[in-house]
Amino acid sequence: MTAVETAVDMSTALGAVPIPSPVLTASGCSAFGRELEPFVDLTAIGAVVTKSVQLRPRSGRPTPRMAETPSGMLNSIGLQGPGIDGLLDGELPWLAERGARAFVSIAGVRVEDFAELATRLRGVPGVAGLEVNISCPNVESRGEVFACDPVAASDVVAAVRAAADPAQPIYAKLSPDVTDIVSVARAVVDAGADGLSMINTLLGLVIDPDTMKPLLGGITGGLSGPAIRPVALRCVWQVHAALPEVPILGMGGIRSGLDALQFVLAGASAVSVGTAVFNDPSALGRIHAELAAALETRGFASLREAVGYAHR
Amino acid sequence: MTAVETAVDMSTALGAVPIPSPVLTASGCSAFGRELEPFVDLTAIGAVVTKSVQLRPRSGRPTPRMAETPSGMLNSIGLQGPGIDGLLDGELPWLAERGARAFVSIAGVRVEDFAELATRLRGVPGVAGLEVNISCPNVESRGEVFACDPVAASDVVAAVRAAADPAQPIYAKLSPDVTDIVSVARAVVDAGADGLSMINTLLGLVIDPDTMKPLLGGITGGLSGPAIRPVALRCVWQVHAALPEVPILGMGGIRSGLDALQFVLAGASAVSVGTAVFNDPSALGRIHAELAAALETRGFASLREAVGYAHR
Amino acid sequence: MTAPHPRTTALTTPAPVADAPPVQRTVEVVGARPVDAYVELRLAAPEIAERAQPGQFVAFAVGGETSGLLLRRSIAISTAADGVVTVVVSAAGPGSTWLTQRRPGDTVDVVGPLGRPFPAPPAGARALLVGGGYGAAALVGLAAQLKEAGHEVAAVAGAASADRLCSVQELTELADTLAVTTDDGSSGRRGLVTLAVDELLPGCGVVYACGPMRMLQAVADAATALGVPSYVAVEESMACGIGVCMTCVLPVVGSDGLTRLSRSCTEGPVFGGDRVRFDDVGTLPWDVVGADAMGVTRP
Amino acid sequence: MTAPHPRTTALTTPAPVADAPPVQRTVEVVGARPVDAYVELRLAAPEIAERAQPGQFVAFAVGGETSGLLLRRSIAISTAADGVVTVVVSAAGPGSTWLTQRRPGDTVDVVGPLGRPFPAPPAGARALLVGGGYGAAALVGLAAQLKEAGHEVAAVAGAASADRLCSVQELTELADTLAVTTDDGSSGRRGLVTLAVDELLPGCGVVYACGPMRMLQAVADAATALGVPSYVAVEESMACGIGVCMTCVLPVVGSDGLTRLSRSCTEGPVFGGDRVRFDDVGTLPWDVVGADAMGVTRP
């Protein structure tokens, strides 16, 4: 990551919080950052987006929890995690000690859960902001996902914005599994979201040809990886076209600097790298360097100049 | 295709029309069948699902019309075709002469277009039925796609069912780009659809890193191929669970007999093979044989027994 | 709605379809030889070789069994003889790079021969063959066929630089005259192929060209200006190569004088040079058949 | 909500983390040798070799540059010496099949060493090593290390049939006793490894096992019944291999007696044999920490 120094100014921001790199982890794809330390300089990346945390510790779903699919994978982890207490006691101090920024993903099954999590995270050192996971299709109560309904989505976001530390930007994480993502985006921005993270996984299914039943314990799972990149780019493109002033944290299948560049040109001011980390644990540093080089080749002096360029 | 003879009864039906094989082409992925003749026995496959036809001849969109994506592709052909006259004069007689069944895909921009097309196709020899393409995201008027609105979708289907030859089953082709595919499925079935084809492509975008603009002439395009298979399977699974009596023509990323098997187990009584034909022009015959062998290995005496088996 | 006006001045008749339909085979690589910037692959593909006609191409599945690249890669047939098909591949992106990494003993899945071949010239006509970059490879089989049929053959091979020239040795052996040009002068004359074309054209009864679009246009225009029929093998982005996907189209004037978006894989890749509307490639002119249905009307 | 009750009878302490963190390197294949049903690959990977401890594994990216397979494949390290890491691969699906097709001179992207190694036995203890199928390969480095530390080593290698036995020659050279069993009797004694294990267990101070889950369970149960501590290297489906994805979990009793869904890549693959709740793998028992939040309550 320190290797290639380009002349391009790679700094960007999450809401009003400046970050030195536009490349972040994706929630649930780098745990809480610790395990990446041998491969990535955690202080040099934009932020560690933590695995979505809920109020209580969760075991997650029984296995099998994943199925490989063409250029992607399906997961149904079920938000295994230590709960907010474990996060505050163990993971966040560890990141803060190292000077790494945490963008904490919060999840819940009721509006109040989200608000309480936001309250607990007020003023916590090293927390650069909150990502509000309203779109995870994997939680047990799958009747309706918050992110699939503009009203439910904005209820959560409004409650979080009211409860959260004003210094902490909040990004609403959107699901692509909707007829009109722009209307959901508009609703959560009106409700106070400082930015938008997109996209979460697509709902998918794999049937095991041997057992002849759904392969995953959770029946359906979330599809991620390069397979979904064109869908993710389309979502970023549509939302940036409709709401050009709203910062977007783009993600979905980013594997190289040129992939990241596509998201930036489509309107993302930062990107998360998820599934690609499973393939290449060094991906974050590499992608930062490749993106910087790609921007330089194309004559950009700064990342900011390139954000949304494809719309011009 | 004639090669491996298994003991499995592979016959199935489109609505009430019997077909000898559950493996069909996918609309727009095998033109009108002619070009496949060197590679596939057109009379042995279930049917040739023709490229969606409209009332008038259409040039389609300017190039570039496609972008390769990880395990898939994006297309924005724009329904290039000869129009209904060309189809009736040239392509359908050619298929009928050979004894190949045509499942004619019709498309339009107004409800009346669809109805007129259905009228023109009444009693035409060799036409096994109609697939109603209400979900193509590629037509010029992209404000709202019929398939994204249960009401608009059922208006089209009701008009087609009223106008069409009663002996011709009509299948509504659904888009995955909706919040709730089951509600759209229910609406079109209530409006008279004899079956459901799913899925059409997902709306996607690719940005050309050289021009830094969207690569396709049509900006967005339709994502197809193995990349989308888990999404397609999930749609088939959800709809079959909700409407177990409704025949489903399953498609989306089918490349092998085991892929086809997954669709059958999820609830499809026939499958279409689209993008895989570009990779392997012999795919249809191979997939029929592989599926027959896979069913035999698993102890099924007939394809029909396996339909929806994963739900049991 | 105004009916598109036919264009009726064409010197060429559309190239006829090939004599034999294509086959799909898994074949063995029997030779792989780097030649300057390219790799020449030799395939033991008797059923394709016996069907192949000059101007046709093959389409390879790329990346092996675990591949995330779904679409076939189209590569012109250079020669097809004694059961062996020879192609020359330039490593452009991931798929063609994978092809250049094949080694003898490897197998590849190939479909061919595809597309329409170059039509035969008028009896006794002197033919001019013009190849740009690896496009020259596609003319080697044609040169041999023409010589065998008793035609006088002049050839021009051009490229950006010496290492991107192709099949020069083969064409030297086959052609009566061979001119070489490079943009940077690193081999042959400095300049574009048109330099040599302009000199060799007079007296020719037909021109055949294969190479980048801009070159094809220049060569076709020069030929048409002198009243010489020309046939160009175009290179459009293809998804299937067999005519079923409609991605590879470009505006071509048909024998009825109407312009259609024609598939370069099955209606081409060989088109009359005066029939391809080069300036309109990648656009949708109003007078293309069916453009009105797309909302494009006469300005 | 009832608090899960601690289980406190464990004979083993959880395996400690490895001495060194993993690295990611592109390394050259320097040997590829079919051995019955498997392929033994030798990799020139000095930085991994010098860090590796018996029981650890490596994770390979598979399919090359055009691959549609995104996830790494985990393979146990058989031996690591003189800068060379040796692994034994069974062609199960597309990814492992691709690995078995690598040839000397090819390069592969590998991450390792990963996971927790087998903990050292009590001083002077006799050790029993039990390998099922290719699982025996993972015990070769361990056998060597134990012998060097002066331990007496008994080993059992079992498989379905003779061609699926593994590393028998290496273990013959290293172990003081080696028993071979096959389900079909095509080599050694007919039957399961437990046949030999039951005979060799008495007098052993520790058991190490690697192989299919059912075998690990049988071996661990036998050891625990005799009060002998056992360590098993489990094989769970993994997406990342480095501990970030949470796909590879199974229910394991921790040192506090509570059961957690533990990652087999970073908290394993080596677990105390009496700590893995084999019967509950693939389920979510109510007394797992955090199961209550999933809606699973005490029955």
Ligand SMILES: Cc1cc2nc3c(=O)[nH]c(=O)nc-3n(C[C@H](O)[C@H](O)[C@H](O)COP(=O)(O)OP(=O)(O)OC[C@H]3O[C@@H](n4cnc5c(N)ncnc54)[C@H](O)[C@@H]3O)c2cc1C
């Ligand atoms: C009729 C014909 C003959 C050809 N003959 C030769 C030849 O003899 N030697 C040679 O080196 N190349 C030839 N090409 C070009 C060759 O097909 C492309 O370079 C190759 O497909 C690029 O694939 P890629 O994966 O390397 O690049 P990518 O750019 O990654 O390809 C992405 C996708 O676009 C398609 N594509 C990109 N460029 C082209 C192109 N120029 N033509 C067709 N499809 C393209 C690919 O097939 C693929 O589907 C020919 C093309 C055509 C149409």
Ligand SMILES: Cc1cc2nc3c(=O)[nH]c(=O)nc-3n(C[C@H](O)[C@H](O)[C@H](O)COP(=O)(O)OP(=O)(O)OC[C@H]3O[C@@H](n4cnc5c(N)ncnc54)[C@H](O)[C@@H]3O)c2cc1C
């Ligand atoms: C710690 C550990 C050590 C192993 N050591 C060896 C060894 O020494 N030799 C050997 O031949 N095999 C070993 N395996 C098993 C090997 O990882 C799998 O056979 C291989 O990943 C299967 O991949 P595939 O593409 O061939 O099959 P597929 O079934 O197509 O794989 C699909 C996906 O599931 C995962 N997967 C499937 N089976 C397994 C499995 N058993 N373990 C982990 N992931 C799996 C794959 O990684 C991939 O992501 C080991 C596994 C683990 C966890």
Ligand SMILES: Cc1cc2nc3c(=O)[nH]c(=O)nc-3n(C[C@H](O)[C@H](O)[C@H](O)COP(=O)(O)O)c2cc1C
């Ligand atoms: C194994 C796995 C676990 C995930 N867990 C979470 C999660 O806890 N919270 C969340 O908001 N998104 C989660 N995601 C979604 C990712 O953050 C990301 O939105 C998605 O995977 C698309 O990006 P990618 O293709 O780069 O992985 C998870 C994805 C994967 C693959």
Ligand SMILES: Cc1cc2nc3c(=O)[nH]c(=O)nc-3n(C[C@H](O)[C@H](O)[C@H](O)COP(=O)(O)O)c2cc1C
């Ligand atoms: C090039 C191309 C053209 C298509 N044209 C049509 C069409 O005209 N009408 C239609 O209903 N679907 C069309 N489709 C969608 C396919 O019929 C199919 O629903 C989709 O591609 C998913 O299947 P697949 O992954 O097997 O290709 C087209 C798809 C492709 C790739």
Ligand code: FES
């Ligand atoms: S490449 Fe598919 S029609 Fe020409």
Ligand code: FES
């Ligand atoms: S394999 Fe990813 S956490 Fe273990």
